[in-house]
Amino acid sequence: MSISGCFVQDCPRVPWSLSHLSPRRERDTDTSKPREIRATMSNVRCLPRIRVRNPLVELDGDEQARVIWHQIKKQLIEPYLDLNIVYFDLGLPVRDATNDGVTLDAARAVQQHRAAVKAATITPDEARVQEFNLKRMYPSPNGTLRNILNGTVFREPILVNNVPRLVPGWQKPIVIARHGFGDQYKAQDVRVPPASRVELCILTADGKEIERREVHRFAAGEHGGGVALAMFNTDESIRNFGKSCFEFALKRKLPMYLSTKNTILKAYDGRWRDIFQELYDRDYKERFAQASLGYEHRLIDDMVAQALKSAGGFLWACKNYDGDVQSDIVAQGYGSLGLMSSVLLTPDGNTLLAEAAHGTVTRHYRLHQQGKETSTNSVASIVAWARGLAHRATLDETPDVLQFAEALERSCIEVIQGGKMTKDLSIAVLGPELGCKRENYLTTEEFIDAVQEQLETHLVSIGQKSPQQRI
Ligand SMILES: NC(=O)C1=CN([C@@H]2O[C@H](COP(=O)(O)OP(=O)(O)OC[C@H]3O[C@@H](n4cnc5c(N)ncnc54)[C@H](OP(=O)(O)O)[C@@H]3O)[C@@H](O)[C@H]2O)C=CC1
Ligand SMILES: O=C(O)CCC(=O)C(=O)O
Ligand SMILES: [Mn+2]
Structure with missing residues (x-):
């Protein structure tokens, strides 16, 4: 992928001339296409590729997530x-x-290069061990990565004007901040x-008992x-979170809100509440006041009800498992799991790993x-590439790469706002009966084609505006 070259049709190194591309790639020779579209395509091919100064780490995944990932790339x-x-194949x-x-x-x-993108991966259970004839039931690669990187996962719905929300009141995004370390993971x-007893025992580093508590007698x-x-x-x-x-x-x-169940897990969840409050009082209260913003701790059950009633437009700090679950609820509430960035x-x-919030979409893969x-x-998944590249561009201070990343993300939204969408969104827009009709949605491949076409219109104007930034 580090070949550089110009997009001229007869250049053997350019992807346009590769035989594996679908016939749709040759649409510029199709005289039935409007002249402006054909002109745009040929302009893009004459532009050199944008050079990304430093590497991007790519973590490949499984099943349908892998299928769309490869098409996007x-x-x-x-x-x-x-x-x-x-490249790492985490399949x-x-x-x-x-x-x-x-x-x-x-x-x-990821730690070394600081900018990464990841496709969704299977976390095996017993059935997967059989299906893939695995040597053992491996842990979640997400759990492993997040525990090593010890960061916060920010999940935000991608808002599209013409996709109605399942929760109509949600006008602004609810951003879920999910603690990515420890707990269930x-x-x-x-x-x-x-006929056994489970105890919790705390020892000093050299093995002396500090505390022993009975958990349950079976x-x-x-x-x-x-x-x-x-x-x-x-x-x-917790403090870093x-x-x-x-x-x-x-x-x-x-x-901002933090949700816990500190009334039940008094020591465990109480620690989150206390550390956040201490940090807020000491370092953030004034800055929040100056920005006319507030912070509150809420019980998780109160918080979910408040969130549903709200108009959105807040940051919701969640413990690891709460964030996993709430981000899928929020994603669906805004239209589709396919519109949730992470x-x-x-x-x-300094280090960013971008992914989609959804999984490998096994039902579609079947x-x-x-x-x-x-x-x-x-x-x-496209937005994951865009955000990973945008972070690379910010670290490298390369505005043309940032422009590309923004154009890529914008293209997805524009295509949907132009009425072209996949079945999940078609159902959200038209309802389950009409939305399922084949003439009302695009296939996986057709949607990516439409995004490519839209992206190229942006790239032409970027290329025309800033040719000096290209190699
Ligand atoms: N980040 C990661 O790596 C994650 C990995 N996983 C893994 O993914 C696998 C499958 O998990 P599963 O529980 O099925 O969850 P998924 O998120 O993969 O899919 C659940 C359902 O949500 C809908 N959906 C999800 N994403 C999309 C999309 N992009 N476009 C359209 N519809 C979508 C589909 O509904 P419908 O069938 O109704 O169309 C799909 O069947 C598991 O092995 C799990 O371990 C799960 C979550 C995250
Ligand atoms: O890693 C897993 O098994 C699941 C991850 C997940 O559900 C998520 O990231 O939302
Ligand atoms: Mn999840």
């Missing part, structure tokens, strides 16, 4: 950028072949046999056993495997 990235990609077969070593290597590369969970008999879980977090990580959230809220001028930011704000048409929304 081939059609929306490779033709326009001279980009050095540091389940490679994780298995490397005993998950590839995930650790990938995390180190780094817990020890065990099956417990009948009864004897066939149904006497059960399950137990031990999870943890650290003051440092708090700082990231307060800084983000100030930067984006959003009021970036992991380290506490210093159709794809049978050779059937699919209509998977690729917007969140």
